Amino acid sequence: MRKSFTAVLGYFAGGLTLLVAILVPFVLMGFFSNAVARAGLHVDEGYSGGVAARTIARDGYRIVVNQPVKPHLLQRMEPFVQVAWEPASALPAQISEDVDLDGDGRPDVHLTFAVPADAKEPLQVNVASLNDNYQSFAGVENESYSRLVMRTDRGIMVRVPLSRKFSTR
Amino acid sequence: MNLPSISASVWEALALGLATGPICLASCGPVVVPWMLILPNGWRVRSHQLTVFLAARLMGYLLFACVAWWAGSAIPHAWSGRAWAFGCVQLLLAIALLTYAIGWPKTRSCAAESGRRLVQIGVAPQPGRTGAATLGFLTGINLCPPFLVAGVRASQLGSLPAALVFFVLFFAGTAVWFAPFLALGFVQRNPAIATVARIAAALLACYYGFLGASTLIARIIYV
Amino acid sequence: MSSHPSTLERPPAFRRIGKSILLTLPILLWSLLMFSRAFFQPRLDLRLASVVVMLFMTALFFLMMRTGTTYRWRRYFFVALGLLFPVGFIADLIAVRGTMSIPIERMVSGDTPFCYMVIPMLVIPAALTRSIIFPGSILPTASNPHSIAIMIGLWLALTLVLGKAWCSYACFFGGIEEGFAAVAKKPKIRRIDPRFRLVPWAILLAIVLLSAALFEPVYCMWLCPFKAVTEYPAVRSVQTAIQMVIFVVLFIGLVIVLPLLTKKRTQCAFFCPFGAFQSLFNKINIFEIRIDREKCIDCAACRNACPTMAISKESVQAGNTLLGCMKCGACVDVCKNHAAVWHVKGTAVGPSSERSRLLFLYGAWAMATMFGGSVLANSVSHLLHFAM
Incomplete structure (x- = not known):
């Protein structure tokens, strides 16, 4: 009696698995994907660069300054601020300007770079810190997640590392 | 130091330990988890070994507190010293883990009897107080980030005893987070789990060895 | 003694043709449903590829029904998937990015396609901080349709049906070594220490702990053999050069040489931590x-x-x-x-063995057709595109 009951349960579960298989492409995949998307997860800010804090309007283009990214205690990367010049099509051939990174109304870094017409040409960015909160650098030899100069689909992005006093390591 | 400031420091140290405990857990996990799984089964053995581990870790903390005090606040930010210390501690940790992972092959071990096999894993030494103390001490002086945060704060205190007390309380705060490791006792100990833990310990030893060696090599080449 | 079923051990006509066709009909209908969208694509190569793959999958299922055997026919599909997946994947990468390597710029732009191998390493960091320690994007984008949510959703759904059978019917890497394992007639190495079976569990334990400690997908960065045939970090430093050497050595050793010598899926059996992780789902399947x-x-x-x-x-x-x-x-x-x-x-x-087999195979083959079939169709369409 017990054996036939477990057998019925077993076949019922087997049939259910088959039903689940049929539902996978139509319902379940989307259901699980939506659940993951709504779970409040985010890609680690060391990769994504954090969320935009302010947009500074310039003549024909804009500068998007993100909130500073302060890695977890265990992460080896330095804290940094991501700044992006957008859109790529509206950028002048040469950019040399002071940027207020922390939103206190005073400039924090002076950035200089040429915007090559050829998208494959390497970028040469010079970052000069105007106070001791940020690190200066010219070009990037050993690129890392916190010290990066790159071209994106939208424009040019620079990650400026915060000075070591903000770092736990 | 007056009474209110001592009280504030006490709470600060405890709070700091509690707040950074999960980071300590993640940081020490690669050492503690395989080691706890290698241990013989039973709550008593595991809790005893964990106590020895934590006590040795505290010793490591206090030693570091003394050094931090002696060197002022220089050590946490003086990269040259940190790199050497970091590299050496990682290498020592790798050796300790490897010792418990590989053990010493016995002439009549099962693996030896199996003839032409691709690998032989010897009999691991029975984990005792020395092992717990070694790993605890090494993770104690391993310059993990929460530890450095506490080091910076302790070095700002007025006296060496105050710095030591700060570290003890910080340690107490972090130690609470280690209690879940006792739950590994629930994992039924069988030869397979112990072997898995030993292989994992060997792999982790490789990682720490690589980290230590590359840190020291980079230090030698670039400075 | 051969270590693999090289011949059919059961009578060749396990079932009559008519009954076999009848049993294959649901899979034929399922394949039509799965590929119906591709039939209306403007690209001829994609339409042709879909028809070819649909017929391939249906024919293999028919042979399973007709002969009463499973392994050999599943292996044809699985090896094809393993060998053709890199073709389609690399072709897509080169079309979008121009190279197989992924530079740090693309990583921070969230353009890394998500791979299910990362899943075990994500759990602890996500539980502690809600962060995903992978340089992809949560939602699909134009430059990265293989987003984290889509791929985890797909994996969860397939795992509900397949459990550990994922490694035989869905994994697009395992077929490469299964192909190499099938080449030699007899194994050169017969005696393998059974404790090697425990290595994937140890790697799983080590990478989960290290990923939590470092907030990095350690396996992807240091140990994944399949980086050698998919995408790899652009070699711009000593570290990335070492990583690349490890990927290539592991791939040659575990996916080519050892399967040839042992006739086993050595990477899957003695290395793959995701396989070990997936084994846990055998408990609920x-x-x-x-x-x-x-x-x-x-x-x-x-x-x-x-x-x-x-x-x-x-x-x-x-x-x-x-x-x-x-x-x-x-x-x-x-x-x-x-x-x-x-x-x-x-x-x-x-x-009731045959009844159990049928119940399992319908679900497993439906998933194989849906997932592996679409991967195959993409790769075959690339090949046809080159040929035409």
Whole structure:
């Protein structure tokens, strides 16, 4: 009696698995994907660069300054601020300007770079810190997640590392 | 130091330990988890070994507190010293883990009897107080980030005893987070789990060895 | 003694043609449904590829029904998937990015396609900080359709149906080594220490702990052999050069050389941490392979045939396979006494083996057609595109 009951349960579960298989492409995949998307997860800010804090309007283009990214205690990367010049099509051939990174109304870094017409040409960015909160650098030899100069689909992005006093390591 | 400031420091140290405990857990996990799984089964053995581990870790903390005090606040930010210390501690940790992972092959071990096999894993030494103390001490002086945060704060205190007390309380705060490791006792100990833990310990030893060696090599080449 | 079922052990006509066609009909309809969208694509190569793959998958299922064997026909699909997946993947990468390597710029732009291998490493960091330690994007984008949510959703859904059978019917890497394992007639290395079976669990433990400690997907950065045939970090430093060497050495050793020498899926059996992780789902999956003790004569044919050494002497005596069984069917097909049988948990072992097999195969082949079939169609369309 017990054996036939477990057998019925077993076949019922087997049939259910088959039903689940049929539902996978139509319902379940989307259901699980939506659940993951709504779970409040985010890609680690060391990769994504954090969320935009302010947009500074310039003549024909804009500068998007993100909130500073302060890695977890265990992460080896330095804290940094991501700044992006957008859109790529509206950028002048040469950019040399002071940027207020922390939103206190005073400039924090002076950035200089040429915007090559050829998208494959390497970028040469010079970052000069105007106070001791940020690190200066010219070009990037050993690129890392916190010290990066790159071209994106939208424009040019620079990650400026915060000075070591903000770092736990 | 007056009474209110001592009280504030006490709470600060405890709070700091509690707040950074999960980071300590993640940081020490690669050492503690395989080691706890290698241990013989039973709550008593595991809790005893964990106590020895934590006590040795505290010793490591206090030693570091003394050094931090002696060197002022220089050590946490003086990269040259940190790199050497970091590299050496990682290498020592790798050796300790490897010792418990590989053990010493016995002439009549099962693996030896199996003839032409691709690998032989010897009999691991029975984990005792020395092992717990070694790993605890090494993770104690391993310059993990929460530890450095506490080091910076302790070095700002007025006296060496105050710095030591700060570290003890910080340690107490972090130690609470280690209690879940006792739950590994629930994992039924069988030869397979112990072997898995030993292989994992060997792999982790490789990682720490690589980290230590590359840190020291980079230090030698670039400075 | 051959270590794999190289010939059909059962009579070639296990079922009549008419009944076999009837049993294949649901899979034919399912394939039509799955590929129907591709039939209306403007690209001829995609339409052709879809038809070819649809016929391929249906024909293989028909042969499973007709012959009563599973392993050999599944292997044709699986090896094709393993060998063709890199073709389509690399072609897509080169079309979008111009190279197989992924530079840091693309990583921070969230353009890294998500791979299910990362999943075990994500759990602890996500639980602690809600962060995903992978340089992809949560939602699909134009430059990265293989987003984290989509791929985890797909994996969860497939795992509900397949459990550990993922490694035989869905994984797009395992087929490469299964192909190499099938090349030699006899294994050069026969005796393998069974403790090697525990290595994937150890790697899983180590990478989960290290990923939590470092907040980095350690396996992807240092150990994944399949980086050698998919995408790899652009070699711009000593570290990335070392990583690349490790990827290539592991790929050549575990995916090519050792399968050739042992006729086993050595990467899957002795290395892959995701396989170990996936084994846990065997506990909740209703389908399994059992050994009928009344029929078993302890000939060890099943143990020798198992491509991942998921059957031990002890497990045979207990009438079970090990947790790592991926339900490929090799042991069932090779067993002359029909002692190794497909089984639905809770039912009697033996008498309803074929019913259990059918129940399992419909679900598994439906998933293989949906997921692996679409991967195959993409790769075949690229090949046709080049040819035309």
